[in-house]
Amino acid sequence: MAESAAIRVELGERSYEVAVGSGNMETAASLVHRLNPEARVAVVTDENVGELYGESLLAALDAAGHEAGMVMMDAGEESKSVHALAELWDSFAGMGLDRKGIVAALGGGVVGDAAGFAAGTYMRGVDYIQVPTTVLAQVDSSVGGKVAINIPAGKNMAGLFYQPKGVIADVLTLRTLPQREVKAGLAEVVKYGIIWDADFLGYLEENAEAILALEPEAAAKVVRRSVEIKAEVVGNDETEQGLRRILNFGHTLGHALENAAGYGTYLHGEAVAWGMAVAVRLSSELGMLAYEDAERITGLLSKLCGIPTPAGIDAGAIVEGTRRDKKAMAGRVNYVLAEGAGRVVVRNDIDEALVRKAVEGHVSRG
């Protein structure tokens, strides 16, 4: 097993550690054991991940002396529903999970969000840990304590800030992930470079092949640095009053595209890669970002993530969609814009005509 140095998410008494390694998944059992050596454990997972990794985690928990059971969800976004949440509560009760019990969320962001929400509300909150198995979940959703389900009125509309007690990210698990999911997850990775760390952007450029091939050393470095950046941002602003908003780089436009195209057309990361490409163009057209920097970032996005070119979607509908963004305040849309590699600002005074022009540069009329 490769060494896995832990990253601390500093949140006072809610602080916790993220261990990034290769072949370290089963150390989730020792984490559980440290939290409570007597705990019953509900391993929440989905059918794909459960099949691949469920048994070995259960075996590790068993070896550590824990009574543990697997709670299987359907794979896919539909599992972030009121119905699936109620099933999780019932499963916890059915297996006799008490207030000292522990939930382990083994899977992607869907499992993490649903299991975290279920843990946060079952018996007014039981401890949970995250064992993320997608790039997106390892670099983003497992860290920060936002947990939610979808309701008909919108995505992630019912949720909590509820921090896990620890996160175990094993980059070897990423090797079974479909390539499309890998590339989509890397959009969030490029995002961290753009908003925070020019050197990291350089690393991504120089090691793109190794990263796409998920070579353990490169994958661990990428996950680790991403988590460090997210931890730093979240540690400064747990509940998104200020700094945490920079994590929305590419997201206002990306969400608008997800909506306009119809949910499920694009993976979240694909829409965000597109949103970042548009935001970069907008930043450059506003004279905030040098042309060479814009080219460089767009090139990296194409290589690591791929930038979709939506066809048959009206640019006006996308711009219209940004006004419905959850984070718009009093009708003003916040745009996170790039000032350089590794530096962004939040602006709410951007002329919609300019946004539209930038969007038009990234859709095809076909």
Ligand SMILES: NC(=O)c1ccc[n+]([C@@H]2O[C@H](COP(=O)([O-])OP(=O)(O)OC[C@H]3O[C@@H](n4cnc5c(N)ncnc54)[C@H](O)[C@@H]3O)[C@@H](O)[C@H]2O)c1
């Ligand atoms: N809480 C947050 O801060 C936050 C941040 C970003 C996104 N999210 C949420 O995350 C969700 C998306 O997460 P996701 O992209 O991880 O999708 P996902 O959980 O749906 O996983 C994608 C697919 O990959 C499969 N899979 C997962 N791990 C695998 C592995 N190791 N090998 C093979 N297959 C595997 C899953 O079964 C699923 O079919 C969305 O609901 C989004 O709202 C939450």
Ligand SMILES: [Zn+2]
């Ligand atoms: Zn995102």
